[in-house]
Amino acid sequence: MKRVVLAALLGAALAAQAETPEQILASYEAQARTRAPGFAGFSATRGQQFFSARHGSEWSCASCHGAPPTGQGKHAKTGKAIAALAPAAGSERFTDPAKTEKWFKRNCNDVLSRACTAQEKGDVLAYLLRSAR
Amino acid sequence: MRPVLLGVLLALPALSLAHDVPRVPPNPTYQAECGSCHVAYPPRLLPAQAWDRIMARLERHFGSDASVDEPTKRELSAFLSRNAGRRAAPAGEEPRITQTAWFVKEHRRANMRNPADCAACHSTLKGQ
Numbered sequence: 001m002k003r004v005v006l007a008a009l010l011g012a013a014l015a016a017q018a019e020t021p022e023q024i025l026a027s028y029e030a031q032a033r034t035r036a037p038g039f040a041g042f043s044a045t046r047g048q049q050f051f052s053a054r055h056g057s058e059w060s061c062a063s064c065h066g067a068p069p070t071g072q073g074k075h076a077k078t079g080k081a082i083a084a085l086a087p088a089a090g091s092e093r094f095t096d097p098a099k100t101e102k103w104f105k106r107n108c109n110d111v112l113s114r115a116c117t118a119q120e121k122g123d124v125l126a127y128l129l130r131s132a133r
Numbered sequence: 134m135r136p137v138l139l140g141v142l143l144a145l146p147a148l149s150l151a152h153d154v155p156r157v158p159p160n161p162t163y164q165a166e167c168g169s170c171h172v173a174y175p176p177r178l179l180p181a182q183a184w185d186r187i188m189a190r191l192e193r194h195f196g197s198d199a200s201v202d203e204p205t206k207r208e209l210s211a212f213l214s215r216n217a218g219r220r221a222a223p224a225g226e227e228p229r230i231t232q233t234a235w236f237v238k239e240h241r242r243a244n245m246r247n248p249a250d251c252a253a254c255h256s257t258l259k260g261q
Contacts, residue, residue: 077197078171079250102201109198 021087021094025125031118039119047127050120055112061124064107070131086131094125160212166201167209172251172258176216178230183222184213195227 025042032039051061051069062069063076065085073082087093094100108116116124167173176184188210192200201209220235222228230236231248243254251258 075170077195079247079253080169080171106198106200109192110196 018095019097021125021129024094024097024100025122025129027097028118028122028125032122035117036119042119042122042126044123044126044130047123047125051124051127057111057113059111061107061111068131069128086128088129088132094128162205162208163212166205170197170199171249174230174251175258176213177218178236179217179222179228179233180219181214181217183228184217185210186226186228188213190226 029042032042051065052067054060059076064082065073069085070089072084074080075082083089083091083093085093104116104121108114108120163176164173179187187194188206191206192198220233223232229249236248240248247253
């Protein structure tokens, strides 16, 4: 609701970009269906495991975003506060697809030294959406 | 401690070239793109060629991927050169503010666990 009012105020250009976390999840699902032949849906449990694993690096996603991801995070290197990642925490998380993609690219690179797949992004988002306050 | 901190608060805005460079108007793109992982460091704390070196390798930025798209990069680079300072910066591909001679000198009495976390001691840089 709030988003609709804001979009109306800011004009049509922004309205085209503003999305809900569920819409972003749906677009990952569409990608996963075309790219992974055996795609069998997203799993919040798998997302949670992915989120707290180090994948052989210094950091896990939880190192900066916390576990559970409903509270304020803290950048593992600089100490800067990071607003909670789970949409339920009331932030504007996962409402701007370009921003979401930019951070998946950077953070997956830092933690896994590669891009995340649509399956991994969807699992993580499913986990974040399940994390209620 | 209190008086020292107050001194810092009062002194910060007047730092360095404040007399001949107008105060930098806040730049939303810079705040958003360069202020998400740490405070948005004031551009005047490094010279233009040091910012250029930093902007040239954002995909490997102090051990993190901080890459941005080309138009954003051009905008940030222009903003940084426009508002850069003139004091010398350390050599190397990743010049640090915290390794400039003036920084080390100013902070020789401070207890620095994490020197790059300016906001831990300078509340004027909080939320930036």
